[in-house]
Amino acid sequence: GDSVTQMEGPVTLSEEAFLTINCTYTATGYPSLFWYVQYPGEGLQLLLKATKADDKGSNKGFEATYRKETTSFHLEKGSVQVSDSAVYFCALSDRGGTSYGKLTFGQGTILTVHP
Amino acid sequence: DTAVSQTPKYLVTQMGNDKSIKCEQNLGHDTMYWYKQDSKKFLKIMFSYNNKELIINETVPNRFSPKSPDKAHLNLHINSLELGDSAVYFCASSQEVSNQPQHFGDGTRLSIL
Numbered sequence: 001g002d003s004v005t006q007m008e009g010p011v012t013l014s015e016e017a018f019l020t021i022n023c024t025y026t027a028t029g030y031p032s033l034f035w036y037v038q039y040p041g042e043g044l045q046l047l048l049k050a051t052k053a054d055d056k057g058s059n060k061g062f063e064a065t066y067r068k069e070t071t072s073f074h075l076e077k078g079s080v081q082v083s084d085s086a087v088y089f090c091a092l093s094d095r096g097g098t099s100y101g102k103l104t105f106g107q108g109t110i111l112t113v114h115p
Numbered sequence: 116d117t118a119v120s121q122t123p124k125y126l127v128t129q130m131g132n133d134k135s136i137k138c139e140q141n142l143g144h145d146t147m148y149w150y151k152q153d154s155k156k157f158l159k160i161m162f163s164y165n166n167k168e169l170i171i172n173e174t175v176p177n178r179f180s181p182k183s184p185d186k187a188h189l190n191l192h193i194n195s196l197e198l199g200d201s202a203v204y205f206c207a208s209s210q211e212v213s214n215q216p217q218h219f220g221d222g223t224r225l226s227i228l
Contacts, residue, residue, distance in 0.1 A: 042221055042222075043119075043220050087156055089158065102171050103148075107155070107157055
């Protein structure tokens with residue numbers, strides 16, 4: 001079945017540091033890939049997405065590239081801010097079979113950014 | 116304007132009780148979902164409805180029963196609550212095709228005493 005593996009957290013950085021959160025996946029079909037962010041006490045918000053190989057999703061300074069050859073979708077940001085502190089989830093949605101848009105999530109990575 | 120709204124936000128109740136969580140979306144989406152987030156933040160799908168029809172039913176106890184009176188609503192009823200049901204439950208919605216992002220509610224934190 002489909003699965004998503006994220007790097008273990010928590011991740012603690014100083015403001016303006018470079019961020020990478022690794023994400024790899026396995027899927028039977030042709031998945032779309034997503035990064036969601038969850039701020040404390042809130043629901044999940046879409047951060048960025050990519051729907052096919054070599055697509056790059058970007059938003060709010062965050063970027064991730066859909067790499068089919070390495071089955072990866074790593075999240076990066078060049079300079080993090082305190083306001084980026086949140087839980088980040090990598091997810092896939094497989095178009096095939098009876099998945100019907102079901103999101104399969106990674107385990108989440110807690111990011112804390114200090115001033 | 117709230118896109119996906121869940122009520123209540125917090126639910127504290129005793130073991131053995133029956134409770135419901137309501138979800139409404141005003142985005143015109145035709146597919147709605149329920150997810151469960153455990154204490155370690157892990158998210159797992161429970162159910163999905165498309166145009167009021169159940170299309171995904173993961174391995175969830177029979178005590179959990181979703182009901183979709185129309186495309187804009189998907190409620191979750193839970194019978195005979197158990198300690199292990201304590202979690203945050205998220206409702207979400209999307210358009211039918213799977214490459215469209217899902218929009219999430221703010222969650223319902225269920226605590227079983």
